[in-house]
Amino acid sequence: GENVEQHPSTLSVQEGDSAVIKCTYSDSASNYFPWYKQELGKGPQLIIDIRSNVGEKKDQRIAVTLNKTAKHFSLHITETQPEDSAVYFCAASIRLTGGGNKLTFGTGTQLKVEL
Amino acid sequence: DTAVSQTPKYLVTQMGNDKSIKCEQNLGHDTMYWYKQDSKKFLKIMFSYNNKELIINETVPNRFSPKSPDKAHLNLHINSLELGDSAVYFCASSLTRPGPGLADYEQYFGPGTRLTVT
Numbered sequence: 001g002e003n004v005e006q007h008p009s010t011l012s013v014q015e016g017d018s019a020v021i022k023c024t025y026s027d028s029a030s031n032y033f034p035w036y037k038q039e040l041g042k043g044p045q046l047i048i049d050i051r052s053n054v055g056e057k058k059d060q061r062i063a064v065t066l067n068k069t070a071k072h073f074s075l076h077i078t079e080t081q082p083e084d085s086a087v088y089f090c091a092a093s094i095r096l097t098g099g100g101n102k103l104t105f106g107t108g109t110q111l112k113v114e115l
Numbered sequence: 116d117t118a119v120s121q122t123p124k125y126l127v128t129q130m131g132n133d134k135s136i137k138c139e140q141n142l143g144h145d146t147m148y149w150y151k152q153d154s155k156k157f158l159k160i161m162f163s164y165n166n167k168e169l170i171i172n173e174t175v176p177n178r179f180s181p182k183s184p185d186k187a188h189l190n191l192h193i194n195s196l197e198l199g200d201s202a203v204y205f206c207a208s209s210l211t212r213p214g215p216g217l218a219d220y221e222q223y224f225g226p227g228t229r230l231t232v233t
Contacts, residue, residue, distance in 0.1 A: 032220075034221065034222070036224075038156075041227075042226060042227070043119075043205055043224035043225050043226045043227050044158070044205070044224045045224070046221055046222070046223065046224075049221065087156060089158060093220075095220075096163070096165075096170055096171065098165055098168065098170040099145065099146050099165030099166065099168075099170060099211040100146030100148070100163050100165050100170060100209055100211055100220065101209065101220050101222070102160060102163070102171060103160060103222060104160075105157070105158040105159070107155075107156075107157060108156050108157070108158075
């Protein structure tokens with residue numbers, strides 16, 4: 001089955017700096033890679049995603065890159081703000097023939113943005 | 116508000132009891148999921164249903180029985196609760212687009228149910 005590794009497990013940056021989180025996956029059949037932000041006591045919130053036919057996607061301060069050959073993808077947050085502090089999860093997805101898709105999650109990165 | 120909702124938010128119970136968690140989505144999605152998040156925050160899929168049909172059962176003990184009365188609801192019943200069942204359970208939903216070879220689908224998560232078994 002799919003295996004997703006995520007690094008680092010914790011990341012502390014100064015406000016205004018950039019943060020980068022990296023993930024690798026094992027199953028070449030995975031073709032959709034979402035990123036989720038989870039704040040304390042809340043459910044994971046989809047913040048950006050990338051599909052296998054795209055190498056890069058950007059949404060304001062957040063960008064994601066995908067290297068299918070190397071099977072790795074990364075989340076980049078620029079100009080970090082205190083409200084960016086949360087746990088971030090990457091995931092790799094395989095489409096299911098019966099409908100829907102199976103997400104395999106990384107182990108999460110605790111991002112702390114310090115003033 | 117359009118969203119995925121779960122009840123209850125907190126559930127504290129004793130070993131051996133039976134409990135249920137309910138999930139509803141009003142996003143018009145046709146696929147729903149249950150995930151378990153353990154104490155180390157690792158998220159793992161348990162079940163998925165598409166149009167009320169079971170698609171995934173990820174080697175979850177038989178004590179866990181999902182039920183989908185319609186495609187907007189997916190409930191989780193747990194029999195004979197054990198200490199190791201303590202976790203946060205998340206419901207999620209997505210929309211399946213027709214046709215082969217299409218990209219995968221965005222999953223939206225509920226707020227979670229924190230289950231504590233004592």
